[in-house]
Amino acid sequence: MSTTFDPEEIKRDFPILQRLVHGQPLVYLDNAATSQKPRVVIQAIVDYYEQHNANVHRGVHTLGDKSTQLFHQSRRTIANFLGAQPEELIIVRNTTEALNQVAYTWGEQHINAGDVILSTEMEHHSNIVPWQELAKRKNARVEFVAVDEQGRLDLADLESKIKNLKSKIKVVAFSHVSNTLGTLNPLEKIVQMIDDTYSRSQRPLLVVDGAQAAAHMPVTFSKLKVDCYAVSAHKMLGPMGIGALLVRQELLPEWTPFLFGGGMINEVSTLATTYAEDLEERFTAGTPDVASLVGWAAACQYLDELGMREFQTHDQELVAYTLDQLRQIPEVTIIGPASDRVGSVAFIYQGVHAHDVGQILDSEGVAVRSGHHCTMPLHTKFNWQASTRVSFQVYNSKADVDALIKALKKVKTVFQ
C-alpha cells in the first residue's frame, strides 16, 4: 500500500468522475450534499442483485441463506467502521430518519410537558424540526445554543443554559461537524460539561448528528460517550437511502420501537404481540434494504483501505488550501471558522447571488452547492440570504480547488 494519499489515482475508482460536464472534466465539490460512489460499491450492489437476492431470515434456501449472511456481515463491517457493536446499529434510510427515530422512540417515552430539548443555531433542519414537532406533541420546548461570530458554538451560552435549565433539559442535540460552517464542535468538552453538571441518572440524552463527521474523519462511537449518533451512507461513498442510528447498548432494551410489523416481533397473536429480544431485529421492521447495506459495507471497506486518518489529513490540507486561495479573491467573504474546520468551505460572493455563482461554476464543470444548506436559522441569524459551499471527498485534489478558483474568475467577468 502506498503511504501517500493520491486523489488523482483515487479518482480512477469513480466511474462518474470520468464524465464531462459542458465539455469540461467534472470537478465535483458538492460532497457534503452527497458523495460519488466508487466502482466497488456499485459492483457490490450489482452482484447482490445478480447473484444473491432473496429476503433475509427464515428462508430455507440457498439464496435466502446467502442474503441473510451478507446482511449480518455487512452490519458487522459498518458497525466496526464506526467503532460500535452490531447490536448498537439501527438501520434507517438516512440521518434525518435516524434523528426522527430518537424523537419517536425515546422522545415519546421520556419527554413531558415543560421539558426542554437543547439544540443549536448551527443545526441542519433535520436536527431541529423533529424536536420542534416532539415539543409540540408534548407541550415541551426547544432552546438553541448560540453560534458566535466566528461560527463556533458559544460554549458559555451552553454552560449558562445548562445551569439555568438544569433538570428541565432532557435532550442535548448537536452536530459533530456543521454542514454549513464546517465547524468541528468540541464534542469531548461538551460531554465533559454535561457530565460535570449531571449525575448519571439525571444526564440528558446526548444526540449527535454525525452526517458530515463520519464522512470526513475517523469516528469511534464507543469512545465518544454520547448516547445516539446519526449517519448517512451516501455522504461516505455508500448508496443513497441507507443510514444508521447508533445507540449505546445499555439504552436500547428499554426503547419501544416505533415501526411495527414483520421482522421485529417475537410472537404475534390476535390478542397481543411481544417484540424481538434481539436488538438487531427489534428496530428493523419490514424487509431491509439489503443491497444498499451491502453497498455501504463495501464503501466502509474501501475507506478503511485508504485509511480514514490519512483522508482526514488530506481533507485538512484541502480546507487550508481552499481558505488560502479564496482569501485572495476580494469579492469573497468566507463564512465559518478559520481553524477546527472539516470537509467544507462556504462563502458569499459579494454582489452575486449564490445560485448565479453556482450556475456559472457549473458551466466550467465545477459542481458546488448554493442556498441555505438546510440551515435557515443560521442564515437568518447572520443575515446571509444564501451561500456557496465547496466540500470535499477522498478524490478531491488541489487541482480541483484551482479549477474552482479559475471558474470563480468567470463570475466576475459575467457580473462585472
Added chain:
Amino acid sequence: MNDLYQEIILEEAKNPRNKGKIEDADLVLKGVNASCGDQVTIYLKVDAEGKQITDISWEGQGCAISQSAMSVLSEKIKSNQVTVNQIQSLTLTDILELLGLETISPGRIKCVTLGVSTIKKARL
C-alpha cells in the same frame, strides 16, 4: 449557460425596473422560494372597479434570474393595461420570452416563475 446570462437578464438584474414600494397600494402580495430564500413583494394599484391594474411596483431579493424576471414582468404589466383576470393566464413561457430565453434548466424554473406565481395570488 452562456446562453442563460444574456444581456437582458444581467441588465434587468443590475437596473431593475419598477422597484420600490407603493405606500397606498390596494394589494400587497408576497412570495418566497423556500428552497433558496429568494423573495418578492409586489404592490398593485387597481381602478375603482378593481379590474384594471393602474400601477405596479415591487421589492425583492434573490438571484439574477428571479429578480430580472420580476423586473420584466412588472414592466409588461405596467405598459400593457393588464387586468387582474389577465394575470391568471400568464405562463412560464411568457416570462422566458420577455427574458429572451427559449428554455431554462429545471433547477431554475422556480427562479423564473417566482414573480408570476406571486402576482397570481391577486384576487379581488
